[in-house]
Amino acid sequence: MEPVFPFAYLPPARGLGTLAQDLHQQLRSAILDGRLAAGSPLPATRQVATALGVARNTVITAYDLLIAEGYAIPRKGAKALVADLASRRSSKPSPSLQPLEDPRLNPLWRAPFLRPSPARDLPERSFRLGIPDHRHFPHDIWRRLSAQSLRAWSRAGFSYPPSEGIPALREAIARHVAFARAVACSSDDVIVTSGAQQAFDLLARMLVDPGRTRVAVEEPGYPPVRAAFAAAGAQLVPIAVDDEGLCVDRLPDDVRVVSVTPSHQSPTGVALSLRRRTALLEFARSRGAVILEDDYDGEFRFGGRPLDALQTLDRDDLVFYIGTFSKSLFPSLRKGFVVAPPWARDALIAVKHCADSHCDTITQSVLAAFIREGHLARHVRRMRPIYATRREALLDGLRRQLGAWLEPIPSEAGLHLAARIRAPELAAKIFTQARRHVPGAQSIAEYSLAPPDRPALAFGYGVIDADDIATALSRFRRGLEE
Incomplete structure (x- = not known):
């Protein structure tokens, strides 16, 4: 039955x-x-x-x-x-919306600095930031390497791997950043993390004395960096950003950690000038501070010769170089890394071991082989002209169709660029039309601790083709005219 x-x-x-x-x-x-x-x-x-x-x-x-x-x-x-x-159940208050005032909670988490972002219903081809294009990814190669790694794992993969990352991946990362960004390091200097976000969390735990350590962050800047340091009990010091990047001359003397995105500032897209790179290194050397260099999409450079990484210029072991494969490959890979100065390596590995005692083996093995066999370098070379075409289409549309309202901010790298609103009093109306016609574009106010003096829009071009960019900007212009 x-x-x-x-x-x-x-x-x-x-x-x-x-x-x-x-x-x-x-x-x-x-x-x-x-x-x-x-x-x-x-x-x-x-x-x-x-x-x-x-x-x-x-x-x-x-x-x-x-x-x-x-x-x-x-x-x-x-x-x-x-x-x-x-x-x-829906008639009851959602737990995620409840005020977090329970005294049983750590005071740092009663009012979280950063809450999970609600899912945004965006079309697949949109101006969303931080997403690379999957259509040109070598899926067949990744599948082949995955199968090889699984076979190897089935023979000898049941032991606990080191928390700092498997040796093969650390060696591959060291060679990759030396070739791509002239970052001088060995595999011993590399600690593998679950994306750049875990890197920030680990560094915050290691460097912050709760309630005392002052950490300079870019304003506007990447919110998860601020969240990691705020959760660790740091005193955040927002520092303005202009067309030369972080305004180094505004750093207070008592700052002990400086977080910066020098290759492609998030979200404005500007590069930290060589003059300010030198000044920032001198500031850190003379004050006993350290620098966190977030190079999240520095592989994609569209102008002339890229400026040297801060880590390359560093002669005093002041810089922690943080990288990720979310933009060069794909976000769900969840792989990042820190190149740590020698004095901090053992401490950072100990912190990583406490937070994440044993890393995954299979995905790290696949990524190591992908880098070692040259597939990462070839993929970046293949994607660079594709993204360059989209970037040019976006710049052309901003200048020719939207020049009356928007002024592009100079940017020569990465997968997004930003444009300032010429008449701040029109910002609210422009944002309304942007939500309708250029889905995924974001106000830089979403990256700011305080309302920005010059409102601006950031446009991603990782997943939208040049023709679609031109069409969307044309609709945007008509919406603004009407």
Whole structure:
């Protein structure tokens, strides 16, 4: 006989309650965990009684208990329905929206500096920031390397790997950054992380004395960096950014950590000038401070020779160089790294071990082989002209179609650029039209601790083709004209 429920009914042990009570409890549990879907009819009592070998009155009693408790809805002349418990739960305040004032919580987390961003319903081809194009990725090569790594893992992959990353990947990263960004390091200097965000979290734990350490952050700047240091108890010091990058001359003398995106400032897109790079290194040397260099998409350079990384210029072991593969490959890979100065390596590995004692082996092995065989370098070379074409289409459209309203901010790298609003009093109307016609573009106010003096829009071009960029900007212009 076919089962009447989408789960196995287990008869009660002798002496443990009545059959009706036990059937009621099993049905109730199935409704709560979704095995009996909301809105589905309960099987007829005669059918259940026959299938389970119990009296019909036993089933009727169990059903009546479900109805009395609100887990089932009776219908005259028809089968009872499973109640929709989700709609009942939605009438209660969402836990994520509750004020976090419970004294049992660590004070740093009663008002989180950064809450998870709500999912944004954007078209696949949009101006969203920070997403590379998957259509040109060498999926076949990645699948082949994944299969090889799985075969190797099945033979010798059941031991705990080191928390700082497998040696093969650390060696591959050291060679890659030396070739691509002239970063001088060995594999011993590299600590593998779960994306750049974990790198910031680990560095904050290691460098911050809660309530005392002052950390300079870019304003506007990347919110997760601020969140990591705020959660560690740092005193944040926002420092303005202009067309030369971080305004180094505004750094207070008592700052001990400076977080900066020198190759492609997030979100304005400007590069830190050589003059300010030199000044920043001198500031750190003379004040006993350290620098966190976030080089999140520096592989994609469209102008002349790229400026040397701060780590390349550093002669005093002041710089932690942070990289990620989210832009050069794909975000769900969740792989980043820190190139640490020698004095901090052991401490950073210890912090990583406390937070994440054993890294994954398979994905790291695939990435190591992908880099070692030259596929990463080839993929970056292949994508650079594709992104360059899109960048030119965006710049051309901003200048020719939207020049009356927007002024592009100089930028020669990365997967996004920004444009300032010429008339700040029109910002609200421009943002309204932007949401309608250039989905994914973001106000830099979303990256700011305080309302910016010069409002601006940031446009990503990682997942939108040049023709689509031109069409969207044309619609944007017509919306502004109207």
